[in-house]
Amino acid sequence: MEVLTLSNCVLKSDASADTMVKISKDGIAIKTKDKTHVMTGDEIRDAELFYGARKMTMRIFGNCVYEIGGVDQNYTEELKRAFSQHFKINLYIKELEIANVLSGELGINSRNALEFRSKKTIFDVPVDDIEGVVDVRNELCISLKGMEIRFACDNRTVEEIKRSCSSMIDDEILKIEGLSLCYPRGKFGFVFFHEYFRMVGSSYEHKIAYKGIKSLHVLEKGHVNDGEKYVVIGVDPCIRQGQTMYEYVALSFDESEEEVNANDTRLKKEYSGMLSDIFVEIMQALCVIRPIRSVFEAKDGSRSLRCATKAYEGQLYPLDDCVIFLPKVFRLDLNVMTMVEFSRINLSTMQAKTFDMTIFCDKAYIFNGLAKDEFGGLEQYFHEKGIKARSEVIDDAISSEHESEEYEDDSIIVDSDE
Template sequence: MSESARESFDNIYLDLSKESGKCRFAETGLGWKPSGGGDTFTLDHTNIGGAQWSRAAKGYEVKILLRTSGVHQLDGFTQEDLERLTKVFKNWYSTNLEHKEHALRGWNWGKSEFGKAELAFNVQNRPAFEIPYSEISNTNLAGKNEVAVEFSLPLNGDDTGTNGALGGARGRGKKAGAGKDQLVEMRFYIPGTTTRKEALEGDDAPSDAEQAEEEQNAANLFYDTLMEKAEIGEVAGDTFATFLDVLHLTPRGRFDIDMYENSFRLRGKTYDYKIQYEAIKKFMVLPKPDEMHYMICIGLDPPLRQGQTRYPFLVMQFKRDEEVTIDLNMTDDLLNDKYKGKLEAHYEQPLYAVVTQVFRGLAGKKVNKPADGFVSHHRQNGIKCSIKASEGFLYCLEKAFMFVPKPATYISFEQTASITFSRVGGATSASRTFDITVHMKGGAGESQFSNINREEQKPLEDFFRLKGLRVKNEMDEDNSALQAALLDPDMASSDEEVVTAKADRGSADEDSESADEDFQADSESDVAEEFDSAHESSGSDDEEEGGSDKEEERPKKKTKTS
């Protein structure tokens, strides 16, 4: 090909890439190569379905609409390049380079338009912004009239986003041109009702013959259309297995689980999540101390997002004796070639065991279980305790602590500097609970697990000693100080006073308990009378009776209040 049959442009950015490159047009198509070296992107002229010229971030942009679903942007042209590019697209690609003006009014209300490759938001019939479907990772109905759109997150911050041949960020599993700050979610408020014909524009709009459906909630239709156009979930192919109505403790709710080849999907009444197996960093099966349930805990990075809330762990709960029979929706060839020894064609086992084996086979993750070296006083794997006001269970794994269900907390032994046993509320041998505080290495903070049954102290100490963890027992120090004080001769008289006072408190407690019982009996009748028509008068009678009792028991207090 002669040199005259080419047009070249320097400092051009492809698909929001961080690095510029050289773009070259020819009769057979176009190519782009990053200036710092790397893979060359090429596009055949037969796949060019349209082109648009508009202002963009780095100057002027040529947006190329593909005949197949997809779009590519070439940014960094100057105003002087317009004439040359117009001739290139007209003469070589038989395409008019359409001049597209963007809306500059700054309005945040307009009309959404679903195109073949992207969602456009138009203000006064001019595009304010466009969202390529390939950049959308998920969408949820965030409210009656609100739809949340989540964007793909990067797996690698150094990604240049130049591998356009794979079809966008979702195809690469990362966001194009990942930066320090990124837009990760956008929400649309969509009031009223509409029809599918009004929502779709152009070639995608159904014909009048097809348009026999009734009007429906506009937000629901927007959500359904975006799910379909962006092929969220469907892009993964057919489901290999589906588990219905699985109880999740974190995030709270019931979700259907669809298992695909490279990802799985949680489908709930309000929220849907699509999660790549690559995001699974930990997988734990934890028997609940009630001996009736199993919990499956899945650690995710990046964590699951629900609005402003992040969930680094999924916690599912299954009944121990719930059986399931399932056949994997997978060809024999695929099962034997890729998953031989990892998956079986047929399962007939407890549900938690089937879910565990399918996850392990598809995600290729190791399944962690409670350590063999630890058993609680009640012969269980988990210990009941609390993090602040949240009750849950603490498990000792082979290499880490795990607290579930909320807030799900994972602490590896490698990160642990020391563990302190302590008792809250003073040094008293009658205390029935204690706390442990896990101090992190490098001053990275600490985690406290409270209200642990006193009977669990020895099993925990033995396990920590087995794992070579540094332990400080402040409870023994408290007991030693108390014993030393009791053996002091000068404390003998005060000891007697303490015992006497304790006996007095006991009798007072008994009196108060009997008074409480009488009061509770009265309160029950009060509740019944509260719904009678004369409950006000009956209440006043009760108050008078209560007043006479108090006057008899505490005449001084009555004298003060009168």
């Protein structure tokens, strides 16, 4: 019995570089390092060849689609003859568009593949390989394993693609577009599904499972009754943008109001009110997590303390079990703090209107420019949490003339900060 053997191929679903393909009148056997896939002659419906990144690629259509790369061009005629004799299939070489590849028509072809074509096919992707389809702001995002493709297309095309892929993807519960993130920075749409949600931005898309949400903090930006809020989401595993890993996602909400419709038994059918409250209520229901809010109140009635750390200016939120710095998020848990040191406390008001604070954990974290009026409340906070605190003593014995000069210098610095 005549058998055609192809060696050193690559099966797409396995990515093994030593795949062997054997073709005979009884069918096709595809042997990888760990497994052998068999297609009988009756299963094979169609096949095609096209030029891939390395050598040629052969796609075989049966009960499922097998894509085999690394096929030597010298086997082209033998493959055509084998498919014709054994399976009565005309194996042809499909020409791909290589010039006008930025615009074309998008749709589902007769082989159940998402096809993007101009005069010729630019590329196509089997529907079975599509993990998600999301449309945000006139963009259709097709999620594959480890990558995504975005198209600008009309609503009719979007609905057609989503309908054709409906058996492979989850149904949307609800969608909220144009949310502002301060960490990582950017505008993202949040699309909620049954077990996860997607964050879709202009350059990145992230899929986050509800069970991967470890914390949810709701923090007022200013005074206690202000409508503007930060919502900080702790995610595990971290999301990645470029070379940066983000353990937290921080959203910034103003006082805008919104109406949102949902399609899930865990949620209300309709939501209306402040967008921040709607978002928190949805996250609380889907993630089954209790939002944590700040009860600390500063002298000026705000929930946070303005300060700076390294090159970042922001707000420090003392919470029940940690302190959080925003908008560049980092969190210090109280149970890992060994000591807190306050600096410049005993200087007169004429010399310093602010003080510094160092929190010792695995390393020292320094916060500069805390308002001097807040020292008492902050010291009391750490005392109640059982954190040892000390104050660095600075000699205040200076002449009145020198003190006046220091006051003038300090005034200049404060004015420049303002």
